[in-house]
Every structure is written in C-alpha cells, then in structure tokens.
Amino acid sequence: MSESYDFLFKFLVIGNAGTGKSCLLHQFIEKRFKDESNHTIGVEFGSKIISVVNKMVKLQIWDTAGQERFRSVTRSYYRGAAGALLVYDITSRETYNALTTWLSDARMLASQNIVIILCGNKKDLDADREVTFLEASRFAQENELMFLETSALTGENVEEAFVQCARKILNKIESGELDPERMGSGIQYGDAALRQLRSPRRAQPQGTQECGC
Amino acid sequence: VTRAQDIPPAVLRQREVKWLDMLSHWDKWMIKRFNKVRLRCQKGIPPALRGRAWLYLSGGKVKREQNQGKFQELDSQPGDPKWLDVIEKDLHRQFPFHEMFVSRGGHGQKDLFRVLKAYTLYRPEEGYCQAQAPIAAVLLMHMPAEDAFWGLVQICEKYLPGYYSPGLEAIQLDGEILFALLRRVSPPAFRHLEKHKIDPILYMTEWFMCAFSRTLPWASVLRVWDMFLCDGVKIIFRVGLVLLKCMLGTREKLKACQGQYETMELLRAIEPRYMQEGFLVREVRCGYAKCVTAKQPVSLA
Numbered sequence: 001m002s003e004s005y006d007f008l009f010k011f012l013v014i015g016n017a018g019t020g021k022s023c024l025l026h027q028f029i030e031k032r033f034k035d036e037s038n039h040t041i042g043v044e045f046g047s048k049i050i051s052v053v054n055k056m057v058k059l060q061i062w063d064t065a066g067q068e069r070f071r072s073v074t075r076s077y078y079r080g081a082a083g084a085l086l087v088y089d090i091t092s093r094e095t096y097n098a099l100t101t102w103l104s105d106a107r108m109l110a111s112q113n114i115v116i117i118l119c120g121n122k123k124d125l126d127a128d129r130e131v132t133f134l135e136a137s138r139f140a141q142e143n144e145l146m147f148l149e150t151s152a153l154t155g156e157n158v159e160e161a162f163v164q165c166a167r168k169i170l171n172k173i174e175s176g177e178l179d180p181e182r183m184g185s186g187i188q189y190g191d192a193a194l195r196q197l198r199s200p201r202r203a204q205p206q207g208t209q210e211c212g213c
Numbered sequence: 214v215t216r217a218q219d220i221p222p223a224v225l226r227q228r229e230v231k232w233l234d235m236l237s238h239w240d241k242w243m244i245k246r247f248n249k250v251r252l253r254c255q256k257g258i259p260p261a262l263r264g265r266a267w268l269y270l271s272g273g274k275v276k277r278e279q280n281q282g283k284f285q286e287l288d289s290q291p292g293d294p295k296w297l298d299v300i301e302k303d304l305h306r307q308f309p310f311h312e313m314f315v316s317r318g319g320h321g322q323k324d325l326f327r328v329l330k331a332y333t334l335y336r337p338e339e340g341y342c343q344a345q346a347p348i349a350a351v352l353l354m355h356m357p358a359e360d361a362f363w364g365l366v367q368i369c370e371k372y373l374p375g376y377y378s379p380g381l382e383a384i385q386l387d388g389e390i391l392f393a394l395l396r397r398v399s400p401p402a403f404r405h406l407e408k409h410k411i412d413p414i415l416y417m418t419e420w421f422m423c424a425f426s427r428t429l430p431w432a433s434v435l436r437v438w439d440m441f442l443c444d445g446v447k448i449i450f451r452v453g454l455v456l457l458k459c460m461l462g463t464r465e466k467l468k469a470c471q472g473q474y475e476t477m478e479l480l481r482a483i484e485p486r487y488m489q490e491g492f493l494v495r496e497v498r499c500g501y502a503k504c505v506t507a508k509q510p511v512s513l514a
Binding site: 010017018036037038039041042043044045047060065067068069070072073076077 | 299302303305306307309310342343344346347377378379380381382384385412414415416418419422423427474477478481
C-alpha cells in the first residue's frame with residue numbers, strides 16, 4: 001500500500017486574507033503555482049506524505065479562510081492541530097500586524113503544544129517589501145516560532161516550511177515532550193507505526209535545536 | 214426532468230413565450246398563479262430570459278424602481294479603503310475560467326468591483342464579506358451592474374439574511390438546522406457525522422454562503438438558482454441534504470471513510486452523478502429532502 005506512514009499530523013494554514021495560504025498549500029502538494037485560484041470560503045484540504053528523519057509522516061493540512069469575519073467559523077477547524085503555518089505577506093504590514101491575534105487563537109484553540117512556523121510569503125516581491133526579515137525574525141524568536149520567508153510563486157522554502165514544522169514535532173515526540181497518545185494532540189500513529197516510540201526516552205535531554213534549519 | 218442541453222428548440226421557444234407572458238404580467242402571476250411560476254422555475258428558466266426572470270423573482274426589480282438613482286449615487290462615491298483593499302484582492306479570484314472574469318481590469322472584474330463596493334456603501338455596518346463575491350459574479354453573468362446590485366441586496370437581506378454579517382451567526386444557526394434535518398433524511402449520515410464530531414460548519418459554509426455556485430457543475434448551479442430565487446433558502450437546504458444523503462447515506466460508503474478528515478475529503482469531492490442537474494433537480498423537487506423541509510416552514514422560512 002502506498003498509503004503507508006509512521007505518523008499522521010494535522011496541520012493548519014492560517015493568516016490574513018490574500019497572504020497566499022492556499023497557494024502555499026498548492027505549491028507544497030502539486031509543486032506548482034496556482035495562478036487562478038478562488039479565495040477560500042470555509043476550508044480547503046490537502047494531504048501529503050513526506051519523509052522526515054527516516055520517518056514517513058502524513059500531513060493532513062487544513063487551509064482556512066483568512067477574512068476576519070470567518071474567524072468564528074474557522075476556529076472550529078483548529079481543534080487538535082499538531083502544527084501550523086502562520087502566514088503573512090512581506091509586502092503588507094497589515095497582514096504582519098495581525099499575527100499576534102492569529103497566534104493567540106492558534107495556541108488557545110488548537111493544542112497548547114502546537115508547533116508553529118511563521119512564513120513571510122511572497123518573498124519574490126522583494127521590491128514591494130514592507131516587513132523586513134529581521135523584525136519578523138525577532139518576532140518569531142520572542143514568540144517561540146520557527147521562521148522562514150517563502151514564495152508560493154517560485155516554490156522557495158515552501159517544502160522546507162512544512163518539513164521543518166514536522167521535524168520539530170517529531171523531535172518533541174522523541175524527547176517525550178509531546179505524547180501522541182494524548183487526546184487532541186493532532187498526532188496519530190500510521191499503520192507502519194514505529195511503536196517503539198510509544199515509550200519515549202524521557203530521560204534524554206530535550207531536542208535543543210530550536211530552529212530545525 | 215431533462216437536461217437543459219437536451220431540450221428540443223421548439224420546446225424552448227414555447228417556454229420562452231410562456232416566460233415572456235409571465236414577465237409582462239408579473240404581479241398577476243405571482244399573486245394568482247404562483248404554483249405555476251414555481252413549476253416553470255423547476256423546469257428551468259430559458260437561458261435567454263434567465264437574467265430578467267431572476268431580477269423579477271428576487272424582487273430586485275421592484276427594489277431598483279423604488280430606489281431610482283441610488284446605485285448611481287453609490288457608484289460615484291469613493292468607498293471605504295478598508296473594504297476596497299479586500300475587494301480588489303478578490304476580483305481576479307471569481308470564476309477565473311469564465312470569459313467575463315478572465316482579464317484583469319476587464320469589464321467583468323470592473324463591474325464586480327462596482328457592485329461589491331456599492332454594497333459596502335449601502336450597508337456600511339455590514340461591509341464586505343468574501344462570500345458575496347461569487348454571488349455577485351453569478352448575477353453579473355446574467356444582468357447589468359445596477360440590476361446585479363439590487364439582486365445582491367435582495368439575496369443578502371431577504372434570501373440569506375445575516376449570512377454575510379460580521380460574526381456569521383446566521384450561517385452557523387442554519388448549519389445546526391441542516392444537521393437536525395439530516396437526522397430525519399438520512400440517519401446513517403447523521404450518526405456518522407456526529408460520531409466523528411464533524412460540525413456542519415465544516416462542510417456547509419461554502420455550500421450555503423455561495424448558494425452552491427462554487428460546488429456544483431455550472432448547469433446545475435443555474436437550475437438550483439432558478440429554484441432558489443423562486444422558493445428561497447429551503448432549496449439550499451434540500452440540495453445540501455441530497456448531497457449528504459447520497460455521499461454518506463449507506464454503510465458501504467461510510468466504511469470507506471473512517472475519520473473526520475476522510476469524511477471531509479469525501480464531501481469535497483462529491484460524485485458527479487449526484488450533482489448532475491437532472492438527478493439533483495428531481496431529488497430536490499420530489500425526494501425525501503423535500504418532505505422533511507416542507508414540514509419545517511417555520512425554521513426554514
């Protein structure tokens with residue numbers, strides 16, 4: 001069966017309208033830019049199996065509507081997400097300013113241990129940049145987020161964003177910081193499950209590489 | 214119930230004559246022979262008259278006449294930049310494969326901007342909701358900007374009141390109603406969704422907010438809208454119930470999708486045969502979904 005994997009993680013893609021969330025998802029799954037796309041109303045989906053540190057991980061990705069008034073609706077998608085891409089548009093200060101709200105929503109409504117990677121999308125539009133790499137990087141550090149600048153157009157760093165987020169979750173499972181068996185962890189064992197991970201080596205020092213770059 | 218493309222030209226001509234007669238004595242028909250109007254909407258409005266018929270059915274025509282000059286007045290105002298930004302971003306994201314909306318800055322996108330902007334000025338407290346764009350776009354495919362504006366006003370205020378308002382409470386309430394009706398239409402589908410904790414809001418938001426315009430094949434969208442603009446939101450409920458029942462109504466189907474995500478994926482990929490216009494219209498007109506929603510005049514009014 002081609003559907004064989006060790007773990008399954010539920011992922012979210014969140015952030016303001018028009019930041020390129022659906023395009024990031026599309027680029028990740030299809031390896032190309034989706035030029036003519038509808039804006040998302042409600043939720044879109046995608047899933048893909050990736051290989052991370054010798055494990056096959058299936059990502060189930062929930063891509064949400066960005067407009068403010070959809071928040072009351074999209075919140076019901078958050079439950080039990082293990083990871084999230086928090087997306088802003090480097091050419092729009094407004095989308096950057098909204099990050100704090102998105103962040104608190106995600107931490108409150110998904111799981112407390114949700115692993116989040118901040119994505120400054122539209123990296124290809126550097127000429128129109130309104131948010132510098134440095135300030136976003138500082139914001140990420142202060143809020144314990146990983147950080148990448150991405151381009152859904154060229155594909156730069158798109159796969160990396162998903163992979164890094166997944167790798168960090170795996171690290172946390174191995175270190176015992178995350179327990180896949182706990183309800184609402186957003187993690188499930190696959191059919192090829194490496195059950196030895198069920199008794200994590202808790203004595204081991206926690207994975208210290210904060211940014212899995 | 215035949216498919217639009219299979220209707221013989223002679224029959225189509227006859228229907229056009231009938232519709233022309235109805236349109237020229239509209240009030241009389243609506244008051245005295247509404248059942249006949251409804252039946253003709255169910256059979257499908259002739260394409261050449263669909264725009265006019267929609268405008269009459271929705272009450273957009275009356276609204277336009279009561280508010281002469283209003284659209285032009287709104288159209289000439291600059292609008293709130295807060296909304297304009299969001300609207301601009303969405304202009305090229307409506308039915309990008311439709312000829313009218315293909316080119317950036319083309320007349321389709323320009324009119325869409327005018328209609329949506331005018332609405333934010335008409336109801337500043339409501340502003341712009343992204344789900345209004347596909348609704349306005351479908352109307353614009355059938356009528357000029359001013360008419361489409363009044364059609365949009367009617368849909369937002371009379372057909373789907375509160376759907377696009379900040380907070381989106383109305384759509385969540387209708388989600389609960391849909392779920393309650395599903396219990397009677399298809400107990401297996403109901404139990405499955407309940408078991409996997411799949412909130413109605415997870416699958417019906419786009420269906421209802423866009424009146425299925427982004428879900429169904431185009432021929433079916435038109436037929437559903439013919440009925441929707443005649444009979445109102447209960448048509449949307451029925452279509453939703455038919456799709457849920459068809460996709461999740463049997464044990465074999467449910468076996469194949471154990472889990473929340475799998476079920477959601479299934480509902481995002483509805484089998485074409487269930488969305489085919491002939492099948493869908495027949496089910497909506499005569500199916501069990503109809504019996505159930507017909508008994509619910511209060512909650513579905």
